[in-house]
Amino acid sequence: xxxxxxxxxxxxxxxxxxxxxxxxxxxxxxxxxxxxxxxxxxxxxxxxxxxxxxxxxxxxxxxxxxxxxxxxxxxxxxxxxxxxxxxxxxxxxxxxxxxxxxxxxxxxxxxxxxxxxxxxxxxxxxxxxxxxxxxxxxxxxxxxxxxxxxxxxxxxxxxxxxxxxxxxxxxxxxxxxxxxxxxxxxxxxxxxxxxxxxxxxxxxxxxxxxxxxxxxxxxxxxxx
Numbered sequence: 001x002x003x004x005x006x007x008x009x010x011x012x013x014x015x016x017x018x019x020x021x022x023x024x025x026x027x028x029x030x031x032x033x034x035x036x037x038x039x040x041x042x043x044x045x046x047x048x049x050x051x052x053x054x055x056x057x058x059x060x061x062x063x064x065x066x067x068x069x070x071x072x073x074x075x076x077x078x079x080x081x082x083x084x085x086x087x088x089x090x091x092x093x094x095x096x097x098x099x100x101x102x103x104x105x106x107x108x109x110x111x112x113x114x115x116x117x118x119x120x121x122x123x124x125x126x127x128x129x130x131x132x133x134x135x136x137x138x139x140x141x142x143x144x145x146x147x148x149x150x151x152x153x154x155x156x157x158x159x160x161x162x163x164x165x166x167x168x169x170x171x172x173x174x175x176x177x178x179x180x181x182x183x184x185x186x187x188x189x190x191x192x193x194x195x196x197x198x199x200x201x202x203x204x205x206x207x208x209x210x211x212x213x214x215x216x217x218x219x220x221x222x223x224x
Contacts, residue, residue: 030193
């Protein structure tokens, strides 16, 4: 499902080279994901339950910004509560989303879906993706901060899914949503090595889990 015409990059050499074209290194993405895991594991029973469910998503984005902004060329954008990190020169944006059990796997004829329905801002980003040729050279793009989805901007999803003692992950370019509003088709999937969870929480929180997190990835349209 959703795999027709999708470029899947999974050999390590290919992954490293493709990420470099996007101004990224795999360890930056993996370290950001781990930052989200650690933040969740450090929750205590005194934290609101919703907080521990938001943290893997939110702190992964924080981790991305912490690593990419200092390198130059990247900036943060939270227009409409659609949080991304953007490279204007490359015309690339990255958001974070939770995926299903197929995330990070190469399954013939199958592709992952986002775990939760997406909103207007994601739909607009996908419209921009459809007009963007990811196989062509990335060209500089100029746009205003207030622009929701600049023309020519390719918005990738850092898709994460907690499965047992690892977080499966991929950096993928969405190009369609299903009738339920979940992304289910991808123009490109860069499958990353899973992040192994060999750390212990500072304080035990057995009830905390990325698998049972509610739909807290905020993507809304402002009311005028």
